[in-house]
Amino acid sequence: MRTNMWLKFTGIFLLALFLSGNTCKKSEENPAGPGNQTAIQTINSTSGGTVTTQSGHGIEVIPGTVPPNQSGQSASVSFTIETPVDPPKAVPAGVTLKGNMARIGPDAFRFSWPVKVLLPYPDGTDISTINVIHYNAGLDKWELIPISNVDPTAKKISCDVLELGYFSLATIPRGTGKVLDQYSDGGFEYSWSEMTTYYSCLTVKSVANWKYPYQQAWYPNILAGASGGSGSTPTGGPDGKPVHIMLPQATYEIWVTKTKPGTIFELPKVWTYSIPALGTIGNPLTWNFGTATGWTQLTLPGGGEWREGRPNEWGTPTTTYGTGDFQATLTWVNTSQKSTDLDLYLEGPNSMKVYFSAKTSPDGAFQLDRDFRYTTGNAVENIYSLKPPTEWPRGEYRVKVNQWGGSDNMSYNLRVIRGASVQTYGGALTSGNAWATHYTFTIQ
Structure with missing residues (x-):
């Protein structure tokens, strides 16, 4: 999108x-x-x-x-x-x-x-x-x-x-x-x-x-x-x-x-x-x-x-994106001088992967509803839960950021909400197709 x-x-x-x-x-x-x-x-x-x-x-x-x-x-x-x-x-x-x-x-x-x-x-x-x-x-x-x-x-x-x-x-x-x-x-x-x-x-x-x-x-x-x-x-x-x-x-x-x-x-x-x-x-x-x-x-x-x-x-208001018991939101700013395509990933049990090519998890528990590319302005990617935590697959989850292409060293923020907890991370990837894992959690 x-x-x-x-x-x-x-x-x-x-x-x-x-x-x-x-x-x-x-x-x-x-x-x-x-x-x-x-x-x-x-x-x-x-x-x-x-x-x-x-x-x-x-x-x-x-x-x-x-x-x-x-x-x-x-x-x-x-x-x-x-x-x-x-x-x-x-x-x-x-x-x-x-x-x-x-x-x-x-x-x-x-x-x-x-x-x-x-x-x-x-x-x-x-x-x-x-x-x-x-x-x-x-x-x-x-x-x-x-x-x-x-x-x-x-x-x-x-x-x-x-x-x-x-x-x-x-x-x-x-x-x-x-x-x-x-x-x-x-x-x-x-x-x-x-x-x-x-x-x-x-x-x-x-x-x-x-x-x-x-x-x-x-x-x-x-x-x-x-x-x-x-x-x-x-x-x-x-x-x-x-x-x-x-x-x-x-x-x-x-x-x-x-x-x-x-x-x-x-x-x-x-x-x-x-x-x-x-x-x-x-x-x-x-x-x-x-x-x-x-x-x-x-x-x-x-x-x-x-x-x-x-x-x-x-200006024009942002079209509101999804939120739930889990929400990971990646944001950065593309300008006419510097633009990057960053991608947000949620990986989980049973080889689950939610990202731009698989926007909904196989069990329907998580969904990506924003996939931003090189367009100038506020860039947002967002993954959120559609089901309560009791219905999430058991196992380990990882929230990752990938630089697909564009300018290096683009500063970004990642906000992760899980229940009553919030964590915010800042980063800047330095080479094409680089990865960073910022947040992990386990559902017992």
Whole structure:
């Protein structure tokens, strides 16, 4: 099966500092080690949920976030969080991580609505100096992501993203606009009468008229799609609070998008206002015990209407693939300069082999539903179980990765879920038709 999932990312600022960051060699394997915290939860297209570790790293997923399957019906995704983890690439000199880094999956997967990522911050943190950083596997760079909310009671900072991966809080060197108060980020606030009925989201369409033009060297390109969304109540449903997004001081066009929960029979719908809101952030936020004031208010311009659809800047959602008691997902990123055909294998008892030429095991217990080749963009191969573990053949199983062809040294991630356990491995095969065995288990 071939798919074409273009690599796009929501809510990111590429710093010149990050573009020239130091590099380090990725380890062949990087599973969760002793003492690491993990959390796993399966969420479908019509439901929402919160996934949280004991340390407070978490995500909020509203109904409609998980894309439908190939038949346009509700589908399920297994969300995972692992923390602390080692960064896949050294952060640039001068960048200081605040708290533990988290790896949140699935990666190389584009959602239908932004996922809210929650990161705990240590006591005594000066919020005005904190950033959220994310590793962009396609560009092999660290990026800044706009903050959408600060919860001083829970001591958590949140951001909204359409793709998951590695996240951490960090401070960055002087000169990035966060340390000097007068150059710090401001932010937009949007409130309206239906905040308790609809979830809403703000998305950057364009930026101009920087208040401090030299900041463009630090933010060389604001990619359209930077988002900030509303949250959920503990029992589900919109939290009824204004929507925020923190941005450098400049003039913006902002798309306003809304959705509300569907039913078990109907997927949620999304509407975007036909004319972007226009606003200028001319002052930094003022912080007092974790609470910000000085937000720039956004209002919808006259003459527009709500139209069903998502902002173009969000890109095309990934068609959801299968999940079960066992799921192995191989991901990498093909670019126009470097592309590889990697293949995922599950080998088991009685010479069982599930891969691109034998997509379903003879007993019907396992299936491969993604076979990606050289197409540019997010590459995904996925094998999952169709039956409960009690019906799996007894014996030893092995999860392998093979490089069929293409560029050498293509970095990849392999996430393996089995029951309540998750392990993630990183690798890069160095020669054509090379193999790596990452995960083995035995069914007694």
